[in-house]
Amino acid sequence: xxxxxxxxxxxxxxxxxxxxxxxxxxxxxxxxxxxxxxxxxxxxxxxxxxxxxxxxxxxxxxxxxxxxxxxxxxxxxxxxxxxxxxxxxxxxxxxxxxxxxxxxxxxxxxxxxxxxxxxxxxxxxxxxxxxxxxxxxxxxxxxxxxxxxxxxxxxxxxxxxxxxxxxxxxxxxxxxxxxxxxxxxxxxxxxxxxxxxxxxxxxxxxxxxxxxxxxxxxxxxxxxxxxxxxxxxxxxxxxxxxxxxxxxxxxxxxxxxxxxxxxxxxxxxxxxxxxxxxxxxxxxxxxxxx
Amino acid sequence: xxxxxxxxxxxxxxxxxxxxxxxxxxxxxxxxxxxxxxxxxxxxxxxxxxxxxxxxxxxxxxxxxxxxxxxxxxxxxxxxxxxxxxxxxxxxxxxxxxxxxxxxxxxxxxxxxxxxxxxxxxxxxxxxxxxxxxxxxxxxxxxxxxxxxxxxxxxxxxxxxxxxxxxxxxxxxxxxxxxxxxxxxxxxxxxxxxxxxxxxxxxxxxxxxxxxxxxxxxxxxxxxxxxxxxxxxxxxxxxxxxxxxxxxxxxxxxxxxxxxxxxxxxxxxxxxxxxxxxxxxxxxxxxxxxxxxxxxxxxxxxxxxxxxxxxxxxxxxxxxxxxxxxxxxxxxxxxxxxxxxxxxxxxxxxxxxxxxxxxxxxxxxxxxxxxxxxxxxxxxxxxxxxxxxxxxxxxxxx
Numbered sequence: 001x002x003x004x005x006x007x008x009x010x011x012x013x014x015x016x017x018x019x020x021x022x023x024x025x026x027x028x029x030x031x032x033x034x035x036x037x038x039x040x041x042x043x044x045x046x047x048x049x050x051x052x053x054x055x056x057x058x059x060x061x062x063x064x065x066x067x068x069x070x071x072x073x074x075x076x077x078x079x080x081x082x083x084x085x086x087x088x089x090x091x092x093x094x095x096x097x098x099x100x101x102x103x104x105x106x107x108x109x110x111x112x113x114x115x116x117x118x119x120x121x122x123x124x125x126x127x128x129x130x131x132x133x134x135x136x137x138x139x140x141x142x143x144x145x146x147x148x149x150x151x152x153x154x155x156x157x158x159x160x161x162x163x164x165x166x167x168x169x170x171x172x173x174x175x176x177x178x179x180x181x182x183x184x185x186x187x188x189x190x191x192x193x194x195x196x197x198x199x200x201x202x203x204x205x206x207x208x209x210x211x212x213x214x215x216x217x218x219x220x221x222x223x224x225x226x227x228x229x230x231x232x233x234x235x236x237x238x239x240x241x242x243x244x245x246x247x248x249x250x251x252x253x254x255x256x257x258x259x260x261x262x263x264x265x266x267x268x269x270x271x272x273x274x275x276x277x278x279x280x281x282x283x284x285x286x287x288x289x290x
Numbered sequence: 291x292x293x294x295x296x297x298x299x300x301x302x303x304x305x306x307x308x309x310x311x312x313x314x315x316x317x318x319x320x321x322x323x324x325x326x327x328x329x330x331x332x333x334x335x336x337x338x339x340x341x342x343x344x345x346x347x348x349x350x351x352x353x354x355x356x357x358x359x360x361x362x363x364x365x366x367x368x369x370x371x372x373x374x375x376x377x378x379x380x381x382x383x384x385x386x387x388x389x390x391x392x393x394x395x396x397x398x399x400x401x402x403x404x405x406x407x408x409x410x411x412x413x414x415x416x417x418x419x420x421x422x423x424x425x426x427x428x429x430x431x432x433x434x435x436x437x438x439x440x441x442x443x444x445x446x447x448x449x450x451x452x453x454x455x456x457x458x459x460x461x462x463x464x465x466x467x468x469x470x471x472x473x474x475x476x477x478x479x480x481x482x483x484x485x486x487x488x489x490x491x492x493x494x495x496x497x498x499x500x501x502x503x504x505x506x507x508x509x510x511x512x513x514x515x516x517x518x519x520x521x522x523x524x525x526x527x528x529x530x531x532x533x534x535x536x537x538x539x540x541x542x543x544x545x546x547x548x549x550x551x552x553x554x555x556x557x558x559x560x561x562x563x564x565x566x567x568x569x570x571x572x573x574x575x576x577x578x579x580x581x582x583x584x585x586x587x588x589x590x591x592x593x594x595x596x597x598x599x600x601x602x603x604x605x606x607x608x609x610x611x612x613x614x615x616x617x618x619x620x621x622x623x624x625x626x627x628x629x630x631x632x633x634x635x636x637x638x639x640x641x642x643x644x645x646x647x648x649x650x651x652x653x654x655x656x657x658x659x660x661x662x663x664x665x666x667x668x669x670x671x672x673x674x675x676x677x678x679x680x681x682x683x684x685x686x687x688x
Contacts, residue, residue: 003513006538010505017502107332115337117526119559136537209502210526210559214334218502250506259495259507260468 013139015246016146020201021223022238031190038101040216047202075195079188109213120206142204225266231283317391326384333371344612347598374404381405399423436663444688446478463516468496475522508534529560536564571669587648614649
């Protein structure tokens with residue numbers, strides 16, 4: 001029983017990280033209908049920026065805020081400079097660009113910061129919260145942060161004019177342009193927000209998995225599984241999917257399939273969902289008239 | 291003589307000609323010994339690139355001092371990005387285009403395995419591969435291939451003996467990487483435990499290197515009620531396992547594989563207090579250990595690092611590893627004398643009778659013999675006291 005609770009709580013904590021990463025994937029998918037395979041490496045690089053700031057004596061929250069802001073700007077710049085030229089290229093070209101971006105960030109991080117694993121500070125120190133003895137303070141903190149990010153993303157799309165404009169640009173670019181939405185900038189904004197959310201995911205993941213240039217590889221895979229499971233165009237679904245994948249993966253690995261094929265669970269979820277219910281549990285089915 | 295006759299006689303001459311003299315060996319001339327190497331200067335394992343850089347710097351120094359028997363060492367070290375297909379391409383380039391005498395210290399189990407067949411078919415020595423995989427120590431089938439690192443199985447054997455002696459009633463849990471490295475470990479353990487004690491291993495769990503964490507595996511292993519926990523993991527995962535086992539309040543005796551004993555790269559991230567009382571086998575001198583401050587071998591290495599690399603390199607155990615192996619190669623080439631044929635270079639490498647290296651623990655000697663190419667077989671156990679590793683007991687022969 002104790003073991004089961006441990007498995008559940010460590011699954012939930014990582015699930016929180018998957019959930020935030022899945023949200024970042026959703027942001028870009030919402031805007032462009034593409035999955036950004038470089039999302040993980042961008043997040044990892046942002047985390048290194050935060051790490052460098054902390055090493056230079058910054059306090060946690062200023063470093064956190066600065067990293068998120070810088071990542072936002074970085075995301076916008078990447079969209080404008082690198083992704084934009086391929087806007088009218090075939091999808092495969094964009095995918096290759098994303099994969100290349102991932103390699104570039106991975107190599108840059110190794111070049112600047114080295115490949116040795118680094119520990120990363122957490123703002124949630126001290127005693128476990130709510131007397132929960134199965135979850136460290138950071139793990140509880142990561143879950144709370146993921147819910148806050150979800151709430152912010154939801155509020156942004158639901159209640160702000162900018163969020164409305166972004167949704168319009170994604171769903172019907174031509175009409176949006178006619179009513180004065182600057183569609184191009186909305187895409188850049190989507191990239192910026194995704195990069196900022198990714199940075200938060202990285203900073204929540206690093207204290208659990210340690211910081212190194214390959215930190216986000218596995219996480220991105222699980223996040224993708226989570227996003228697909230919940231519906232990649234739905235923030236709520238993606239977050240719920242992220243948590244579900246975290247928990248299911250741990251429980252299946254520990255009690256059902258064994259650790260040797262634990263990682264395959266993520267792939268089975270992706271394939272299974274795409275075959276049985278391509279829009280995910282909570283996604284909208286898009287019907288295109290031809 | 292027509293063309294066909296000429297070809298036939300030329301072929302006959304090639305068959306019946308006398309054995310090649312050293313000067314006929316590719317890559318060997320009166321003034322040079324040309325050596326090839328593949329090294330992951332880029333890609334996921336690029337942290338090991340420093341090994342190649344250290345070795346290049348060492349040979350540069352040797353060449354400035356006059357080389358080996360008047361011959362300069364020319365090490366051609368090419369990037370393979372830790373990708374086996376690339377290793378094959380680079381190895382062919384080294385052997386066929388650059389015409390190197392032999393390959394030396396190519397890094398990585400998968401990379402070395404990828405070119406093993408090629409080297410053995412062409413009888414090109416593939417010496418001192420940078421890996422501890424037992425697959426690279428198979429002289430019966432691959433006589434031209436030798437490993438540089440102590441093989442993982444031998445290390446695991448030493449742990450099994452230690453457990454049998456100190457904890458005869460132990461219940462053992464093993465976390466291992468799901469690849470050749472982890473499997474070698476399990477095999478070494480089980481070889482020593484034998485059928486009689488096989489039941490001592492109460493739980494095994496594995497992980498893939500692409501998994502984010504091993505927390506779940508550690509929880510499972512703890513749940514088995516084991517009181518000895520063996521961590522056969524690479525640095526990041528070892529750090530996670532050390533931290534998680536401590537956080538769970540698991541009081542087992544924890545043994546960590548030698549690949550993950552670095553204080554800076556593993557134990558600090560895991561937390562020094564959480565790493566207290568870890569046990570590991572060692573054969574090299576830990577550069578961060580004050581015990582070796584006045585050790586002549588380590589002073590030699592320190593002086594070399596300061597002059598030719600950086601001060602930080604002194605503390606990098608990968609760089610130290612490259613230094614030790616470069617020293618060993620120079621000794622081997624010296625022992626070849628003027629017979630630098632491929633066969634003799636292989637023979638000298640595989641007939642070491644107790645070579646001492648400045649970077650190895652006192653008493654640990656390189657010994658090879660035709661049936662077993664793995665040179666380092668002696669190790670000493672150590673315990674982490676919260677600040678550094680403390681050696682205890684005698685040298686143990688695996």
